[in-house]
Amino acid sequence: MKKNAEKKVNAVNAEEAGMTRYQDLSVEELESLRKELKQSYREYQNMDLNLDMSRGKPSLDQLDLSNGMMDALNSEADMYSSDGFDVRNYGVLGGIAEAKELLSDMMENNPDNIIIFGNSSLNVMYDSISRSYTHGVMGNTPWCKLDKIKWLCPVPGYDRHFAITEYFGIEMINVPMTEKGPDMDIVEKLVSSDESIKGIWCVPKYSNPQGYSYSDETVRRFARLKPAAKDFRIYWDNAYGMHHLYDHDQDYLIEILAECKRAGNPDLVYKFASTSKISFPGSGIASMATSLNNLEDIKKQMQYQTIGHDKVNQLRHVRFFEDIHGMVKHMMKHANIIRPKFEMIETVFEKNLEGLDIGSWTKPKGGYFISFETLPGCAKSVVDKCKKAGVKLTPAGATFPYHKDPEDSNIRIAPTYPPLEDLRIATELFCLVVKLVSVEKLLKEKTEGLSFCTV
Amino acid sequence: MKKNAEKKVNAVNAEEAGMTRYQDLSVEELESLRKELKQSYREYQNMDLNLDMSRGKPSLDQLDLSNGMMDALNSEADMYSSDGFDVRNYGVLGGIAEAKELLSDMMENNPDNIIIFGNSSLNVMYDSISRSYTHGVMGNTPWCKLDKIKWLCPVPGYDRHFAITEYFGIEMINVPMTEKGPDMDIVEKLVSSDESIKGIWCVPKYSNPQGYSYSDETVRRFARLKPAAKDFRIYWDNAYGMHHLYDHDQDYLIEILAECKRAGNPDLVYKFASTSKISFPGSGIASMATSLNNLEDIKKQMQYQTIGHDKVNQLRHVRFFEDIHGMVKHMMKHANIIRPKFEMIETVFEKNLEGLDIGSWTKPKGGYFISFETLPGCAKSVVDKCKKAGVKLTPAGATFPYHKDPEDSNIRIAPTYPPLEDLRIATELFCLVVKLVSVEKLLKEKTEGLSFCTV
CATH class of the missing domain: 3.40.640.10 (Type I PLP-dependent aspartate aminotransferase-like (Major domain))
Incomplete structure (x- = not known):
């Protein structure tokens, strides 16, 4: 079996990436950043988005791939x-x-x-x-x-x-x-x-x-x-x-x-x-x-x-x-539609989040999902803020029994359903929201001197 | 609601029908009849029949009625x-x-x-x-x-x-x-x-x-x-x-x-x-x-x-x-295929069994079945003998919980699946077998002086 060596990409070393880890920022820097991020967030809110990244549903063009099945049996068959x-x-x-x-x-x-x-x-x-x-x-x-x-x-x-x-x-x-x-x-x-x-x-x-x-x-x-x-x-x-x-x-x-x-x-x-x-x-x-x-x-x-x-x-x-070969060929058509979505998300995550040490994500070679780990105690807030800007994600906690994520950190990303360009906007918003929520968490910790995830 | 006045046709008065009720026959008459029926039964056995009247399945021409459904959705739909x-x-x-x-x-x-x-x-x-x-x-x-x-x-x-x-x-x-x-x-x-x-x-x-x-x-x-x-x-x-x-x-x-x-x-x-x-x-x-x-x-x-x-x-x-009118019209096509089968069975039952007082049957105006009542204690034997001559019926007892028909008298007839002419042969065999089993029951009662259905 081939190993999935690089599936989980932890934020790389900050210095290498030329970015500053959020936790190394001062309270003043964080406050200034929060202001900036809030402004961007408001702009997204004004866009009246209505995007759904919540369920593992195929997109319309994926469904179209199987329309020929409707002709596979006719009245003369x-x-x-x-x-x-x-x-x-x-x-x-x-x-x-x-x-x-x-x-x-x-x-x-x-x-x-x-x-x-x-x-x-x-x-x-x-x-x-x-x-x-x-x-x-x-x-x-x-x-x-x-x-x-x-x-x-x-x-x-x-x-x-x-x-x-x-x-x-x-x-x-x-x-x-x-x-x-x-x-x-x-x-x-x-x-x-x-x-x-x-x-x-x-x-x-x-x-x-x-x-x-x-x-x-x-x-x-x-x-x-x-x-x-x-x-x-x-x-x-x-x-x-x-x-x-x-x-x-x-x-x-x-x-x-x-x-x-x-x-x-x-x-x-x-x-x-x-x-x-x-x-x-x-x-x-x-x-x-x-x-x-x-x-x-x-x-x-x-x-x-x-x-x-x-x-x-x-x-x-x-x-x-x-036969199975026909099915394999069919699945490659699905892959051709899905792959750019997964790759785009990966690119947007890397561009926006790498080096900040505020989240990690998986890089699957198949399936329907990407899993994102926020800082502890941030997942619910991220999902909530995305929703308020018109992007629906799987509810935080859904990936755990009784809907209880003990760390409140896991978010399931379902890239397949929205069109690529919608998905890009949603992903960029997601990154922004992760930043905003992380900044707020770090600020709270620094000013209150305790971690709110343990409160 | 319209009443189903004549659903259950009990054997009519023997004299009216010009036939003799089996129970009025002497032992000698019954024995002679049995010999005759057994001979006919053997002739059926030699026909190598393979007919199935056991389940309420539509016939092939009924299924064909819906083939158009395969065209109702195509790849352009x-x-x-x-x-x-x-x-x-x-x-x-x-x-x-x-x-x-x-x-x-x-x-x-x-x-x-x-x-x-x-x-x-x-x-x-x-x-x-x-x-x-x-x-x-x-x-x-x-x-x-x-x-x-x-x-x-x-x-x-x-x-x-x-x-x-x-x-x-x-x-x-x-x-x-x-x-x-x-x-x-x-x-x-x-x-x-x-x-x-x-x-x-x-x-x-x-x-x-x-x-x-x-x-x-x-x-x-x-x-x-x-x-x-x-x-x-x-x-x-x-x-x-x-x-x-x-x-x-x-x-x-x-x-x-x-x-x-x-x-x-x-x-x-x-x-x-x-x-x-x-x-x-x-x-x-x-x-x-x-x-x-x-x-x-x-x-x-x-x-x-x-x-x-x-x-x-x-x-x-x-x-x-x-819409529902389309469905009603469709159901009339089913009826046109099924009706002759029900009516044929009724005719064959009347011709062969009326007046003999050895069975009764229902005359439904719809559905998929006719119910036949043999003399008590005869149903299993009738189903068994039909099977041995190549006609499969619903097992006797199947119409009762735990497969226990307390009277051993009910047989479910499923007319829809076989083609009409096959069904006619099967129905004629069924009547013959009902006669044979009834004669044997009556003979046993008369010679042993007791009813075997209570043994």
């Missing part, structure tokens, strides 16, 4: 799957053969280990937890009959993951993310010692929000976990498996199902993916890959829930992409 | 909903405006009372029970925290309904169906006296399997139920609301949500429907209509489960049908 089913009628619980093949190529798994679901992998994750809650995992006690269920949450992470576990009253335990993935010392210790820990949320590739990819070592250690709970499962949300920014400079992961099998833990993982950010969000197809034992357990429940998912849409996807 | 959403992107949890309008016209409800879901109303029903089980209904105790949950099941009924409640360990109580709907004396008594009864399965129009429609009186009494449990809900599965066999001779029901509101019980009902047997089974759109209070309760949960359902497919449906 052959509506039979390769395994002989009329996709227009009832049945085929696990998905048609060619959709299994395409998505198994996408997920790097055997088609026999795949179930094709409906339009949302989030829904599949919710249903998996719900099923475990009502009926248990492989004959183990249903979670609703247990006093306490806990879950590991690498932080920062995906807010919709945390929302599901919170909704089911599951106690969430923060595990720090590193550039190589979750801190595995902590994961191993907790998972092996506490039977009430039943799962962990993972976005292993181009993680949400940092864009980190798990190292070989991390994947190997995941596959070798020795959970105290027999019904512990890794929720491996491979949301960005195909979502590279660059054609050659990509992250590769060890495939987790294969590694679990090799490690003698074949049933340890539920792996999720979907075409939501490949074809159309909300009108794609979702999938789960897992061991045959797990599949049997899941299908036993699924047969009560549905007669089958949308096979017409499955066929439409296969007819459009043709 | 305007992909914005009437309320301004790009249907290709994330969002719009409850469904796009025009889909709500179409389905609310279909369901006879206000668009504000509607949520559009994914491809399966069965899935919506499952999820509703699952949600009640994990989180409770409107702040009431989640069912998983209660010792005992019970459910009323009008019988015969829909096997997939019963399967869901059985899967959740809910105790199912049989309530006899009548031509006017469930026996409301029993329903009222049980619902008002037992707090552990949390729901009832209803297929109010062209019921599965009998094709009965609830009378005005029945709907009125449902709307006026006084459940002991605050979280009791009527699961009103309006699966066949548009599925008439005749243009003029249709059943009309009092709309249940409106009646509940008038009766001061606005939150009593969850009403379900889908386009599964209108457009494509498994690739249609499903919907729930209920009170605003219930909707709020449901959406609170849904937001954790999904970002939204397939809006492209919602738009595709509206563009294809245009």
Whole structure:
């Protein structure tokens, strides 16, 4: 696996950059700077901006890439799957053969280990937890009959993951993310010692929000976990498996199902993916890959829930992409649209913030997000001030369970949706606001003689 | 509401029909008849039939009716909903405006009372029970925290309904169906006296399997139920609301949500429907209509489960049908295909079975099924013998909770899927088998002096 050597760019040495670190400024200098920044901020406010950098949504030109899918099936089309089913009628619980093949190529798994679901992998994750809650995992006690269920949450992470576990009253335990993935010392210790820990949320590739990819070592250690709970499962949300920014400079992961099998833990993982950010969000197809034992357990429940998912849409996807190579080519078109946005943000961050020591940011090679770390205690204020100038960001705290960022420092930047030029304005405003809030924090510290983040 | 005066055709008086009731035959006559029937049965067995009358599946020519839907959206199409959403992107949890309008016209409800879901109303029903089980209904105790949950099941009924409640360990109580709907004396008594009864399965129009429609009186009494449990809900599965066999001779029901509101019980009902047997089974759109209070309760949960359902497919449906009148015209095309099948079966039943007093059958004006009552203790044997001659029927017992038909007499006939001529052969075989099994039963009774159905 290639390492992501430079993902986290800490503000470089101030002298090298020829800029002064804000904390080295005097109170007078800070006050003068604040005045200047406030003036610029007011100018932005007068621009009546209305920009949304809050969610990982594809842009309109990304959506246009898949418009051809609307022609992939017409009224004259052959509506039979390769395994002989009329996709227009009832049945085929696990998905048609060619959709299994395409998505198994996408997920790097055997088609026999795949179930094709409906339009949302989030829904599949919710249903998996719900099923475990009502009926248990492989004959183990249903979670609703247990006093306490806990879950590991690498932080920062995906807010919709945390929302599901919170909704089911599951106690969430923060595990720090590193550039190589979750801190595995902590994961191993907790998972092996506490039977009430039943799962962990993972976005292993181009993680949400940092864009980190798990190292070989991390994947190997995941596959070798020795959970105290027999019904512990890794929720491996491979949301960005195909979502590279660059054609050659990509992250590769060890495939987790294969590694679990090799490690003698074949049933340890539920792996999720979907075409939501490949074809159309909300009108794609979702999938789960897992061991045959797990599949049997899941299908036993699924047969009560549905007669089958949308096979017409499955066929439409296969007819459009043709095969995994077609999908790879399609993803390069996405990359060509997204890449300039990520690169522009990086450039604007460097130009405006490097050397000031008031923030750091990640440089992902794929995925949908950049993660920004403000000085402690500043994230909420930055998001709030951006909002007041017409730029909507993901709420501060959203990347943590219970919306509680203990440092109040993490902000998720979602570059994909706005057009490039809008995004440039929003990013410049963001930098300005980071400066303003940082100056105010430093001023307060210097004048009050204490750090307001600890108040 | 029009009454279904002649739905259940009991064998007419033997003398009028010029036929002899089997039970009036002597042992010798029965033995001779058995020999003759067995000979005919063997001839069918030699035909190597392979016909499926087991499930309520549309036929191929019915599916062809909706092929035009594949052209309703192409790569040049305007992909914005009437309320301004790009249907290709994330969002719009409850469904796009025009889909709500179409389905609310279909369901006879206000668009504000509607949520559009994914491809399966069965899935919506499952999820509703699952949600009640994990989180409770409107702040009431989640069912998983209660010792005992019970459910009323009008019988015969829909096997997939019963399967869901059985899967959740809910105790199912049989309530006899009548031509006017469930026996409301029993329903009222049980619902008002037992707090552990949390729901009832209803297929109010062209019921599965009998094709009965609830009378005005029945709907009125449902709307006026006084459940002991605050979280009791009527699961009103309006699966066949548009599925008439005749243009003029249709059943009309009092709309249940409106009646509940008038009766001061606005939150009593969850009403379900889908386009599964209108457009494509498994690739249609499903919907729930209920009170605003219930909707709020449901959406609170849904937001954790999904970002939204397939809006492209919602738009595709509206563009294809245009409006409710378009859908009505479309349903007449279905009727033109289905009607001859229902009428043929009726004719073959009359010709072969009338006057023999060995079976009765329903004559629905819509829906997907005919219900057949054999002599007590004969249904399993009839289904089994049909299977051995190459005709697959819904398993006997499937129309009852726990697959237990106490009389072993109900058989669900699903006429839609096979082509007409295949269906005719299958129906003739069915009649022959009913005769054969009935003769054997009567012979056994006469020679052993006791009824084997009670053994």
